[in-house]
Amino acid sequence: MDIQGNAGKKILIIEDDQFLREFYQELLQTEGFIVDTVADGDTASYRIHEGGYALIVLDIMLPKKDGLQVLRDNRANPPKSPNGPIVALTNLGQDAVIKQSFELGCAGYMIKSALNPDQVLTEINNYLQSAKK
Amino acid sequence: MAVFFIAFAVVVSNLFLGALAFSKNPKSATHRLFLLLTVILALWAVANSISVTVQSKEDIFFWVKAVMVITSAMFSTIYLLSATYPHNNFILPKKWVLLTVVITFVTQILVVSNQVFQRVDFANGIPAPVSGSGMVVFAANILGFFTLSIITLIKKYRQALGMEKTQLKYLLFGIITTFVLTNLTNFIFVNVLHLTEFVAIGPAFTLLLVGSISYAIIKHRFLDIRLVVARTVSFASLLGLLGILYALFFAYLSVIFSKASIEVRTVAVSTILALIMAFSFQYIRRILEKITDKFLYQNHYDPSKLLYDLALIMSSTLRLEDLTHQILQKLLKEMRITRGALILTEQGYIYQVASEGYSKIPELDEEKISSLMSPKQTIIMEELTETDARKELMRSLDLTVVEPLYSESHDIGLLVLGEKLSGDLYTPEDIRVLEILAPEVAVAIQNARSYEEIRRFNVILQGKVAQATSSLSIANDKLQELDKLKDDFVSVASHELRTPMTAIRSYAWMALHKSDIPLSDRLKKYLDRTITSTERLIKLVNDMLNISRIESGRVEILPEVFNIQTFVSDIFMEVGVRAKEKNLLLKIIYSTIPKVFADRDKVHQVLLNLIGNSIKFTPDAGIITVSFFSDGNSIETSIEDTGIGLDSGDLPSLFKKFSRLDNSYISSAASGGTGLGLYICKNLIELMGGKIWAKSDGIGKGAIFTFSLPVATNNILANSQNFIKKVNGGARMLEPVAI
Numbered sequence: 001m002d003i004q005g006n007a008g009k010k011i012l013i014i015e016d017d018q019f020l021r022e023f024y025q026e027l028l029q030t031e032g033f034i035v036d037t038v039a040d041g042d043t044a045s046y047r048i049h050e051g052g053y054a055l056i057v058l059d060i061m062l063p064k065k066d067g068l069q070v071l072r073d074n075r076a077n078p079p080k081s082p083n084g085p086i087v088a089l090t091n092l093g094q095d096a097v098i099k100q101s102f103e104l105g106c107a108g109y110m111i112k113s114a115l116n117p118d119q120v121l122t123e124i125n126n127y128l129q130s131a132k133k
Numbered sequence: 134m135a136v137f138f139i140a141f142a143v144v145v146s147n148l149f150l151g152a153l154a155f156s157k158n159p160k161s162a163t164h165r166l167f168l169l170l171t172v173i174l175a176l177w178a179v180a181n182s183i184s185v186t187v188q189s190k191e192d193i194f195f196w197v198k199a200v201m202v203i204t205s206a207m208f209s210t211i212y213l214l215s216a217t218y219p220h221n222n223f224i225l226p227k228k229w230v231l232l233t234v235v236i237t238f239v240t241q242i243l244v245v246s247n248q249v250f251q252r253v254d255f256a257n258g259i260p261a262p263v264s265g266s267g268m269v270v271f272a273a274n275i276l277g278f279f280t281l282s283i284i285t286l287i288k289k290y291r292q293a294l295g296m297e298k299t300q301l302k303y304l305l306f307g308i309i310t311t312f313v314l315t316n317l318t319n320f321i322f323v324n325v326l327h328l329t330e331f332v333a334i335g336p337a338f339t340l341l342l343v344g345s346i347s348y349a350i351i352k353h354r355f356l357d358i359r360l361v362v363a364r365t366v367s368f369a370s371l372l373g374l375l376g377i378l379y380a381l382f383f384a385y386l387s388v389i390f391s392k393a394s395i396e397v398r399t400v401a402v403s404t405i406l407a408l409i410m411a412f413s414f415q416y417i418r419r420i421l422e423k424i425t426d427k428f429l430y431q432n433h434y435d436p437s438k439l440l441y442d443l444a445l446i447m448s449s450t451l452r453l454e455d456l457t458h459q460i461l462q463k464l465l466k467e468m469r470i471t472r473g474a475l476i477l478t479e480q481g482y483i484y485q486v487a488s489e490g491y492s493k494i495p496e497l498d499e500e501k502i503s504s505l506m507s508p509k510q511t512i513i514m515e516e517l518t519e520t521d522a523r524k525e526l527m528r529s530l531d532l533t534v535v536e537p538l539y540s541e542s543h544d545i546g547l548l549v550l551g552e553k554l555s556g557d558l559y560t561p562e563d564i565r566v567l568e569i570l571a572p573e574v575a576v577a578i579q580n581a582r583s584y585e586e587i588r589r590f591n592v593i594l595q596g597k598v599a600q601a602t603s604s605l606s607i608a609n610d611k612l613q614e615l616d617k618l619k620d621d622f623v624s625v626a627s628h629e630l631r632t633p634m635t636a637i638r639s640y641a642w643m644a645l646h647k648s649d650i651p652l653s654d655r656l657k658k659y660l661d662r663t664i665t666s667t668e669r670l671i672k673l674v675n676d677m678l679n680i681s682r683i684e685s686g687r688v689e690i691l692p693e694v695f696n697i698q699t700f701v702s703d704i705f706m707e708v709g710v711r712a713k714e715k716n717l718l719l720k721i722i723y724s725t726i727p728k729v730f731a732d733r734d735k736v737h738q739v740l741l742n743l744i745g746n747s748i749k750f751t752p753d754a755g756i757i758t759v760s761f762f763s764d765g766n767s768i769e770t771s772i773e774d775t776g777i778g779l780d781s782g783d784l785p786s787l788f789k790k791f792s793r794l795d796n797s798y799i800s801s802a803a804s805g806g807t808g809l810g811l812y813i814c815k816n817l818i819e820l821m822g823g824k825i826w827a828k829s830d831g832i833g834k835g836a837i838f839t840f841s842l843p844v845a846t847n848n849i850l851a852n853s854q855n856f857i858k859k860v861n862g863g864a865r866m867l868e869p870v871a872i
Binding site: 017023027111113114116118 | 634642
């Protein structure tokens with residue numbers, strides 16, 4: 001699966017739903033990625049600030065602090081060590097929110113319900129690949 | 134001396150009354166005849182006093198004849214007056230009047246030609262006229278006219294009512310007593326008893342007539358001159374008394390200072406002079422008053438002009454309040470009345486009072502109104518008897534005239550007026566003007582009220598409409614808010630639904646594809662169906678979300694000009710993978726068509742839906758063809774497939790929500806359809822000003838779905854605002870269609 005040679009890269013998954021969070025974690029770990037998971041906006045901000053991730057997958061609807069606010073904080077307070085692209089993970093087909101997340105520095109978005117697990121992997125590899133360039 | 138005093142008093146009082154009555158209404162026959170009678174009585178008094186004073190036989194005879202000439206006309210005048218009273222025209226036939234005049238004239242000729250009295254003899258030094266054959270005619274004249282007068286007056290007295298009856302009573306009393314007494318002294322005594330000593334006091338008895346007439350005037354408004362008479366009598370009595378006192382004082386002083394006996398004549402002359410002074414003072418004062426009156430307020434108004442002006446006011450004024458005040462102002466100004474009010478009633482209840490000049494609006498209750506309203510005729514305070522309760526009521530409220538206003542069907546109210554500025558009484562002309570005016574005012578007030586009612590009704594109606602509109606708009610706002618809440622709820626609910634559904638699908642997919650144990654075929658089939666059903670559920674949630682957004686009007690339509698043929702070819706690229714899986718041929722038949730004017734995203738949604746359906750329902754190795762047609766106004770895009778087709782019975786319900794196709798071979802479960810896609814398509818196409826429809830030759834014969842969209846003509850682009858649908862806040866994009 002790891003045709004692009006992305007294995008071993010650190011990926012941060014920010015997702016409040018436990019089953020989905022663990023699903024993404026398992027899916028990516030099987031592919032050889034080092035995966036950190038976070039369930040709320042506050043911790044997400046902290047981890048992003050610490051930095052060092054090749055890719056960050058950020059859910060927009062989060063407890064304590066929503067994804068858009070996490071993006072804003074990231075902008076106002078740059079991470080200690082640089083991060084790779086941030087990809088919005090959402091179930092909302094609202095262009096307003098998607099547009100906002102792009103404006104706040106997202107490299108792209110994934111609609112959870114629209115993607116099969118293999119499609120998710122394809123997307124993630126694509127983002128990692130484009131980040132290399 | 135006494136003779137002259139009597140004569141003077143008779144002359145003054147008679148002429149005064151006559152002139153006063155005449156001046157009040159110079160055109161009235163009654164007033165004219167009354168003046169004539171007073172002149173005759175005055176002349177008689179003068180001639181009579183001279184006849185008893187002169188000494189020589191010839192002088193006596195001359196003055197006796199003068200007396201007889203005058204008296205010849207006296208009773209014929211009384212008769213004419215009795216017959217005419219109280220009318221303003223001669224009501225006797227002309228023949229009768231002529232006959233009366235002729236009889237009078239004949240009698241007078243007989244007197245002049247010495248047929249009544251032949252000569253005057255002296256019996257014991259007392260003059261005694263000798264009667265002749267003409268005396269019969271003279272007596273007949275007197276008696277005849279007297280009798281006729283009495284009969285006429287009694288007849289009238291019987292028919293008369295109220296005040297007129299009282300007046301006639303006094304008139305009758307005056308005529309009878311005067312006739313009897315003067316006949317005794319001046320006719321019977323002279324001719325039968327040959328006594329002439331009492332002749333001198335004869336005229337004094339006419340004072341009874343004058344007195345009773347005066348009483349009728351003062352007490353009962355006879356010939357409309359009450360107030361002036363009342364004032365004058367009191368004033369004249371006072372001045373007369375002063376004159377006499379002055380004369381006596383003068384005489385007394387003369388006796389003391391000149392030590393000589395004063396002549397009676399001197400006293401008499403000075404007394405007369407004093408009296409003339411006294412009486413002329415009153416007269417001069419009246420003239421001066423009249424001049425100042427004229428100067429201060431226009432003395433007399435023109436009744437027809439006043440009525441015309443009031444008619445103008447009534448025809449040009451619609452508002453009730455303006456109308457009542459303007460009528461009152463005009464009336465009071467022209468008639469020179471101190472104050473007035475219009476009291477308007479509705480079924481006996483006062484609803485409006487307009488007053489002018491009253492410091493305090495007359496307080497009338499419903500009971501008082503009805504007592505003044507009931508006879509439906511003008512009420513003049515002076516004409517009411519003292520016992521009449523209304524008189525006291527009117528006096529207490531400062532009302533002189535009350536004019537009831539009524540229409541055919543009901544009472545309108547009262548026009549009440551106070552006294553005149555001059556203190557004069559209301560003339561018959563005034564009353565006539567008021568009586569002409571009353572029905573006109575009544576009608577005008579009624580019209581104004583109708584207008585007012587319509588006006589008020591309009592205002593109420595406007596208020597009600599505004600109220601209804603505002604509650605409608607409140608209801609509308611509420612509904613919109615509810616719609617928004619519903620949409621918000623559906624949004625949140627669908628998000629919450631999709632998260633666990635995504636988990637189900639993801640884990641099922643993992644189980645199927647990344648299992649760490651080998652799976653049996655049955656288990657693979659179960660997992661495959663789990664995934665398909667979950668995907669269908671996710672689509673259903675998406676479609677419901679889209680419908681909720683469309684139905685709550687939160688979907689924006691932002692049309693642009695584009696080529697739909699290239700647009701379709703782009704979509705073919707998107708669905709290419711799926712079509713390839715089923716080995717389907719996708720075909721576009723290009724034609725020369727103009728560009729469309731539509732919302733690109735929405736057309737995308739519709740095309741994905743329709744082409745997705747075709748892919749779904751067309752068996753492997755089928756063909757899907759998209760073709761175009763334009764009539765210049767719209768472009769029709771048709772998606773034709775070689776799929777399972779549609780039963781004609783299913784066509785009408787095809788575009789409805791959750792339409793279940795009873796005759797469809799493939800169940801919606803197997804096809805993964807939601808039953809909402811076509812409904813969404815129809816809504817979106819209609820939002821863009823187009824139409825959508827389907828055709829099929831039947832089951833197994835394929836189907837054609839066609840939708841139309843407006844062509845981007847200059848005309849449509851000029852009116853592009855009609856095609857744009859903006860949403861105020863919270864516009865939502867549609868969930869993507871999954872193929």
